[in-house]
Every structure is written in structure tokens, then in C-alpha cells.
Amino acid sequence: MSRTRRVFSVRSRTAVAAGTALLAASLAACGGGAASGGAAKAEMKPKPDMAVSVNLTGDQVKAGAPVTVTIAEGKLAAVKVTDAKGGELAGQISADGKTWTSQGNALPSADYKVEAQNTDSQSATTTFKTSAPDKVNKVSINIPKGSTVGVAMPVSIVFDNPVKDKAAVEKQLKVTTSNNTEGSWGWITDYSGKDRVDWRPKEYWKSGTDVKVQMNLNGVDSGPGGGMFVKDYNTEFKIGKDREVKVDLDTKKATVTEGGQVVSTIPISAGTPGGKKASWDGKMVLMAKEGTIRMDSQTVGLGDSYDKMVDYSIRLTWSGMYVHAAPWNTANFGRANTSSGCVGMSDENAKAFFAAAQAGDPFEVVGQGSKGNPDVGNGYGEWNLTWEQWQGKSALAGTPQVG
Secondary structure (H helix, E strand, O other): OOOOEEEEEEOOOOOOOOOOEEEEEEEEEOOOOEOOOOOEOOOOOOOOOEEEEEOOOOOOEOOOOEEEEEEOOOOEEEEEEEEOOOOEEOEEEOOOOOEEEEEEEOOOOOEEEEEEEEOOOOEEEEEEEEOOOOOEOOEEEOOOOOEEEOOOOOEEEEEOOOOOOHHHHHOOEEEEEOOOOEEEEEEEEOOOOOEEEEEEEOOOOOOOOEEEEEEOOOOOEOOOOOOEOOOOEEEEEEEOOOEEEEEEOOOOEEEEEEOOEEEEEEEOEOEOOOOOOOOOOEEEEOOEEEEEEEEEHHHHOOOOOOEEEEEEEEEOOOOOOEEEEOHHHHHHOOOOOOEOOOEEEOHHHHHHHHHHOOOOOEEEEEOOOOOOOOOOOOOOOHHHOOHHHHHOOOOOOOOOOEO
């Protein structure tokens, strides 16, 4: 009589240890028979059950931790962890074949299936469910997908809620460039008071660089009071022409270069020296071309100094410094700094400057009569820090970051 073996997978009702799920698969031999000569053959000895434990178990598992699968005897050959939507957690088996650990975290509000197989071709399956997070954190990023920006534009991410575990979050952020640009993440406080992390190149970007930013934050816990991220984010952009602006408060002129060559010199009138109406100095960045906007001095703490519509406005700081047209100040262009902090120029010059400008162009102010550098989070002020100072603001300081 011929003999057959059936291999099947079952879920064990016995717990291996507190807080773990146990998977078991049994191999059994069917009943033996007698040989034609009447001598009984030895009965086949069944292999021991495959016992595998999973660190996450139950229907209300807290998300945000990697999945770990451990085999009690033998070695793992393959592990697959999938959710109900078909998403799979990638992972790796340890060198000794005893454990498998996912590279990412278990995501919130997900149904997971764990399938394991050992080197003896036994298999076992179990499931678990993660609960919804108590609080959700979200991000906003400064560069829309598909944009072209100037050579000084940093990648800037602002968080809705506090980020206490900055290292865990920063590990999930990746900048990839077409020319291996060296740069670093740095944590600062945004002008809004929220946590913010920027990626700044060591030097200004090279024109033509393609940049990809991946924020693999789904399932990452930002720490106490911050909540968990429930999605990934990404953006891609290109670095445009190398266009730089330098304003000299002493000569009352703005010099514009492209590719290192001077293309225009513009008479300007900057902030009134001394007090709140002085201009900021140092290295800033053209943040956004806002066009015609209403400027009200009461919104920036300057009382009733002005309230008017202003053309060709480009923002330099969150606190309200702009470069813009100022036809009411024509007599002072190239002669005196008399504005309320902005850099003004004629309508004709402002129109041409606005047309050629890119968000991300560096804008440096030098000379006497300023009120100093703006805070790092008041616009994009990281260029006023040395490279070493900026690197020190990374939660992973000392780790090479090449895009």
C-alpha cells in the first residue's frame, strides 16, 4: 500500500510568550501498512510543528513599530507581511535565519497578514490589526512638484504638531539629486512657532540640478504630543538659472548677476536706518512672487505708517520684508534709504526685476544702517550660518548626507 504525506498550515491556540502571536504548521504521516512479505515497515516520524512568534498580535495593535517574526526551531526561508490593500512591508532575515524584521513600521488602521516559511518548506500564517492613531501629524512643503527654483532655495518642511523624536523623523527623509549634491537637514523653529526641518546644500545649488525629495513618514510616531504620520509625501523640482541679487545699503543700488555676469544695476531705496523701519541684512532668499498685494503697516507693528496696494511684490521674510515697486519714493532711489524696511524701486525697474526673478534666487543685503540678520526661521535664513553650524542642527549630526 502506498504512503502519502499532507502538509497543511494551522494557527496554534498556544501562546509562545506574553505579547506575541504563535503560528504552527504540522506535518503528519498517514497510517502505515504491511509489506507484501508481511513484514511491517517502520512508521515515519513526523517533523515537529513549525513555531513562529510575531511581536504584534491582536485586533488593536498600536502602529508605528517594525514587525518582527521569530522562529523557535530551524531557520526562516521567507516571510511576507501584507495589508488588506495589497501593500507589502519589505524586510530582511537575520544572518542566523532566526528572525525577520520589517524595514518600515506597521501602519495605522491596517489589517495585516503574516506568512512565514521555513527551510523545510513548512509554512504558517497569522493576522493582526493596527488601531487608528490618537493624533495625526501632517506636513507642508515649500516647493510644489514640478517647480523650477533658484540656486538658494532650501527644501523646507513645516509640521502641524510638535516633533519630539526628531531623529526618527529625519531618518525617513531623503533628498536625491542628479549630481550628488552635498547637503544637510537642520531643525529650526518656523516664524509661525511650529517645528520645521530644512535641507540646505553646502553651497548654492548648481543650475540644472534635478532634485527628488521623499518623506517616508507613514507609520512614524513624531513623539509625545505630536501624533503619528499616516501618509508619505514627496516632491520633485529643478534648479533654474543662477541668478543672484546683491543690495548695497551704502550705494543704494541692487546688482543683479546671471551666471556670474552683471546684467543690471538698479537704483533702490531700502529701510530707514535705525529702529523698526531698517531693513534686514545678510543672505536671504526670494521666497515667493506675490505680485500686487495690500501692505498694511499695522500687520507688522509699524502703526499707521502705510496702507496701500503695492505692485511687483516679492517676499523676502515672513515678517514682511519685500522687494517691490515704490513709485511714491522716486526722489530717493539711489540717494537715500527712507522706506519702512522693504527694498523699493521704480515701476519700470520693478516690472523687469519681477519678470526675471525666480523663487529661490539668493538676495543679499550689505552695508550700514540695517537691523541685522533675520532669524533663521523668518524666511530662509540658513545661509547666514556656516556649513558647520548648519550641520550641527541635524538630529543625525555626523551622518553624511549626499543627495
